[in-house]
Amino acid sequence: xxxxxxxxxxxxxxxxxxxxxxxxxxxxxxxxxxxxxxxxxxxxxxxxxxxxxxxxxxxxxxxxxxxxxxxxxxxxxxxxxxxxxxxxxxxxxxxxxxxxxxxxxxxxxxxxxxxxxxxxxxxxxxxxxxxxxxxxxxxxxxxxxxxxxxxxxxxxxxxxxxxxxxxxxxxxxxxxxxxxxxxxxxxxxxxxxxxxxxxxxxxxxxxxxxxxxxxxxxxxxxxxxxxxxxxxxxxxxxxxxxxxxxxxxxxxxxxxxxxxxxxxxxxxxxxxxxxxxxxxxxxxxxxxxxxxxxxxxxxxxxxxxxxxxxxxxxxxxxxxxxxxxxxxxxxxxxxxxxxxxxxxxxxxxxxxxxxxxxxxxxxxxxxxxxxxxxxxxxxxxxxxxxxxxxxxxxxxxxxxxxxxxxxxxxxxxxxxxxxxxxxxxxxxxxxxxxxxxxxxxxxxxxxxxxxxxxxxxxxxxxxxxxxxxxxxxxxxxxxxxxxxxxxxxxxxxxxxxxxxxxxxxxxxxxxxxxxxxxxxxxxxxxx
Numbered sequence: 001x002x003x004x005x006x007x008x009x010x011x012x013x014x015x016x017x018x019x020x021x022x023x024x025x026x027x028x029x030x031x032x033x034x035x036x037x038x039x040x041x042x043x044x045x046x047x048x049x050x051x052x053x054x055x056x057x058x059x060x061x062x063x064x065x066x067x068x069x070x071x072x073x074x075x076x077x078x079x080x081x082x083x084x085x086x087x088x089x090x091x092x093x094x095x096x097x098x099x100x101x102x103x104x105x106x107x108x109x110x111x112x113x114x115x116x117x118x119x120x121x122x123x124x125x126x127x128x129x130x131x132x133x134x135x136x137x138x139x140x141x142x143x144x145x146x147x148x149x150x151x152x153x154x155x156x157x158x159x160x161x162x163x164x165x166x167x168x169x170x171x172x173x174x175x176x177x178x179x180x181x182x183x184x185x186x187x188x189x190x191x192x193x194x195x196x197x198x199x200x201x202x203x204x205x206x207x208x209x210x211x212x213x214x215x216x217x218x219x220x221x222x223x224x225x226x227x228x229x230x231x232x233x234x235x236x237x238x239x240x241x242x243x244x245x246x247x248x249x250x251x252x253x254x255x256x257x258x259x260x261x262x263x264x265x266x267x268x269x270x271x272x273x274x275x276x277x278x279x280x281x282x283x284x285x286x287x288x289x290x291x292x293x294x295x296x297x298x299x300x301x302x303x304x305x306x307x308x309x310x311x312x313x314x315x316x317x318x319x320x321x322x323x324x325x326x327x328x329x330x331x332x333x334x335x336x337x338x339x340x341x342x343x344x345x346x347x348x349x350x351x352x353x354x355x356x357x358x359x360x361x362x363x364x365x366x367x368x369x370x371x372x373x374x375x376x377x378x379x380x381x382x383x384x385x386x387x388x389x390x391x392x393x394x395x396x397x398x399x400x401x402x403x404x405x406x407x408x409x410x411x412x413x414x415x416x417x418x419x420x421x422x423x424x425x426x427x428x429x430x431x432x433x434x435x436x437x438x439x440x441x442x443x444x445x446x447x448x449x450x451x452x453x454x455x456x457x458x459x460x461x462x463x464x465x466x467x468x469x470x471x472x473x474x475x476x477x478x479x480x481x482x483x484x485x486x487x488x489x490x491x492x493x494x495x496x497x498x499x500x501x502x503x504x505x506x507x508x509x510x511x512x513x514x515x516x517x518x519x520x521x522x523x524x525x526x527x
Contacts (some may be wrong), residue, residue, distance in 0.1 A: 018094035056086030077138025082130030095189030115161035145169030150177020154408035165424025172202030198234035243370035313387035351396035360405035447497030454481035471519035
């Protein structure tokens with residue numbers, strides 16, 4: 001390390017924990033990249049009113065070069081500007097500065113493809129070449145989140161991974177771990193949330209004795225939660241399959257009953273937390289809009305299209321599941337498609353407060369029901385994910401989430417899923433070139449850019465609307481790509497890359513077998 005120029009990270013003094021964490025992250029990764037000590041020091045005076053890092057050997061000459069661009073930095077946006085001696089990183093918020101840190105590290109060649117240490121790629125450089133760097137970047141989707149259970153093995157790894165792929169929100173799907181979450185997420189600038197089943201399966205929306213009991217439970221529960229949890233979505237259990245048949249409730253559909261109950265619980269919840277967002281959850285039997293009861297002020301919408309088809313985007317007109325209206329019961333509208341319900345709900349709810357909670361990166365979803373054969377393997381559906389996000393954004397929806405249950409070290413030992421990092425990339429910019437991202441992934445993670453040809457952007461996984469002829473097409477495709485992958489593994493000299501390519505080949509063999517089983521059953525078994 002003799003002869004290497006001294007490198008310092010200059011950061012504002014008396015700043016908050018997110019800005020401090022940003023400086024520490026840059027210090028930690030630059031040490032790995034350059035194999036030399038990197039000092040983290042405070043500016044001698046407060047040179048800027050907004051979060052800033054100056055990367056150089058000399059902090060005395062750090063001008064606030066980006067002040068004239070502040071109007072271009074919305075929310076989580078950031079600016080990077082390279083010089084002969086280093087670089088400036090600036091944002092309007094501390095969280096934006098953390099994204100700036102990961103942005104400049106990516107410029108230097110660092111990558112975070114999956115949660116955990118095995119999912120990151122850190123280059124080794126002889127020095128910093130930053131002259132010519134001039135970048136303004138900001139996200140398109142305002143709130144970008146994942147949901148996980150507090151008992152999941154990779155809870156800590158996902159908390160660490162989330163901001164590295166541009167996510168700014170994190171939620172637990174169960175109560176377990178909620179009191180540990182603020183400390184685990186400290187410094188990462190994440191909006192912390194809780195979404196959980198809280199009320200019973202069957203309830204009455206006009207029984208005053210039971211309603212008073214539920215109100216008492218809500219008050220006590222909300223008072224027990226950490227102040228750092230910004231939003232709490234508590235809702236009835238999933239299996240809301242029956243309407244109450246008492247004299248008053250029998251005149252309402254199930255969705256109307258749930259809305260009546262939601263309006264009542266929202267009022268008492270805001271007595272404890274006045275700013276609380278209280279959701280009406282459109283999911284399974286409550287998928288259709290309530291025909292009679294309207295949401296009270298402050299009641300927001302959470303849409304979870306668990307019945308959707310993942311062979312197509314929700315806007316695909318050829319999909320018999322996602323696209324059309326399918327009236328099974330006029331009263332409950334439980335059989336609607338996905339797209340029309342989104343559009344119909346937007347007539348009653350504010351899209352800027354609406355939550356979309358989908359299952360793109362949920363390994364548990366692809367391991368149950370009609371998807372059970374996949375054994376929790378997430379399909380390669382980047383193109384579908386992209387069109388879904390573009391559609392939600394076109395409606396004005398600014399909060400998009402996915403479950404990431406069971407995506408842990410056990411999962412990553414078996415499967416190679418670009419969708420994990422594509423999710424964060426697409427929420428930041430829904431119009432990115434997915435193929436370019438796959439080529440970069442194959443070069444950096446697998447050691448061979450040409451392997452991009454084995455990753456489809458739309459891979460079938462749902463047997464409901466696939467004929468044997470369509471399965472034949474995809475069986476032929478994966479047979480061809482399996483041969484390519486095996487041949488690449490044979491020629492690869494790097495042990496780490498060869499191990500990863502061989503794992504990919506095993507995954508393709510597994511997928512081929514699943515598709516063959518689906519083909520055999522298509523048209524003969526109701527799946």
